[in-house]
Amino acid sequence: xxxxxxxxxxxxxxxxxxxxxxxxxxxxxxxxxxxxxxxxxxxxxxxxxxxxxxxxxxxxxxxxxxxxxxxxxxxxxxxxxxxxxxxxxxxxxxxxxxxxxxxxxxxxxxxxxxxxxxxxxxxxxxxxxxxxxxxxxxxxxxxxxxxxxxxxxxxxxxxxxxxxxxxxxxxxxxxxxxxxxxxxxxxxxxxxxxxxxxxxxxxxxxxxxxxxxxxxxxxxxxxxxxxxxxxxxxxxxxxxxxxxxxxxxxx
Numbered sequence: 177x178x179x180x181x182x183x184x185x186x187x188x189x190x191x192x193x194x195x196x197x198x199x200x201x202x203x204x205x206x207x208x209x210x211x212x213x214x215x216x217x218x219x220x221x222x223x224x225x226x227x228x229x230x231x232x233x234x235x236x237x238x239x240x241x242x243x244x245x246x247x248x249x250x251x252x253x254x255x256x257x258x259x260x261x262x263x264x265x266x267x268x269x270x271x272x273x274x275x276x277x278x279x280x281x282x283x284x285x286x287x288x289x290x291x292x293x294x295x296x297x298x299x300x301x302x303x304x305x306x307x308x309x310x311x312x313x314x315x316x317x318x319x320x321x322x323x324x325x326x327x328x329x330x331x332x333x334x335x336x337x338x339x340x341x342x343x344x345x346x347x348x349x350x351x352x353x354x355x356x357x358x359x360x361x362x363x364x365x366x367x368x369x370x371x372x373x374x375x376x377x378x379x380x381x382x383x384x385x386x387x388x389x390x391x392x393x394x395x396x397x398x399x400x401x402x403x404x405x406x407x408x409x410x411x412x413x414x415x416x417x418x419x420x421x422x423x424x425x426x427x
Contacts (some may be wrong), residue, residue: 187304206340217286218422219305221315221380222270224253224263228292239299242337242382249297254320256396260406262318267291270316272415273422278421285310289417302383304427311426312348314418315380315390318405319397325366328356331390333381336372344387348425355421359413364392387425391418 186195187209228235228250235250253262257263267290272285283307287301296304305313320327332349353371357363363371373392381388394401404410 178251201205214280215311216426217283217285217310218426219287219308219310219313219386220274221287221301221305221313222263222266222291223315223317224251224266224268225288225293225295226261226263227277227294228263231294234294235297237297239297239379241377241379242299242302243375243376247298247377247379250295254318254396256402256406257399258402258406260396260402262320262396264291265318265393265396265405265411266316268412269415269418271316272412273316273419276419276423277297277416280419282423282426298385300370302380302388304305305388306385307353308381308386310386312422313384313388314348314352314422315385315388316418317369317390317392318394319392321366321397322394323398324394325364325395327362327364327366327371328394328403329353329364329368329371329392330356331368331373331375331378331381331392333378333384333388334376337382338385340385340387341381345384348387349389351425352391352418352421355424356414358419359417359420360385361414361417366395 207313235248237249239249241247255261277284285304287296287304291295302351330349330352332345333341349372357371367373378390381390394405396402396405
């Protein structure tokens with residue numbers, strides 16, 4: 177899949193044009209320059225962005241991946257066979273999760289303000305989480321594998337590069353997996369094992385200094401998964417499960 181390890185490096189100019197959210201207990205990454213001494217802060221990272229496809233000169237720039245290699249700043253993401261875009265799905269689910277967490281009294285920082293911008297780059301997405309001092313960072317995506325491959329999986333950085341990527345991130349990923357299974361979602365049949373997928377190639381995970389996990393909610397190229405991902409009811413149920421998992425993880 178066109179899975180950016182989404183942390184956005186060369187989209188700093190796009191970041192600077194953002195405005196802060198009007199929601200009093202929710203903010204964007206640009207508003208979080210100083211770590212927050214609050215264990216009830218969560219960063220949500222909706223993968224990709226709606227304007228990425230029109231700006232290859234931005235998202236094609238190479239950034240570090242956190243393990244000595246480089247990769248593009250970001251990608252356009254994948255899409256379903258009918259054209260329903262991953263970036264749109266990611267944004268919709270992330271905003272539903274945000275709203276559910278806010279109701280629970282949790283402060284939410286989003287890595288992007290809308291679904292019409294460009295970036296940010298994968299390394300900057302991680303930096304937003306680091307600056308926020310978040311208790312948890314969750315990146316939301318959908319996959320683009322072959323039809324017939326189906327189910328969700330949760331990625332975490334492996335081998336860990338710092339203590340936050342060790343037990344805390346594995347516990348966050350496992351809590352997400354367990355809650356999604358308990359909510360009736362089937363683990364991936366085609367990648368990882370039992371819904372968990374340790375990876376070393378995702379910059380948004382590699383650069384994180386906070387507990388972090390990336391949820392691939394399903395395969396947009398599989399008809400069964402696509403029906404779920406494109407359904408408002410399906411997206412609401414996915415968001416409910418992700419929000420419940422984050423709440424459980426925070427304790």
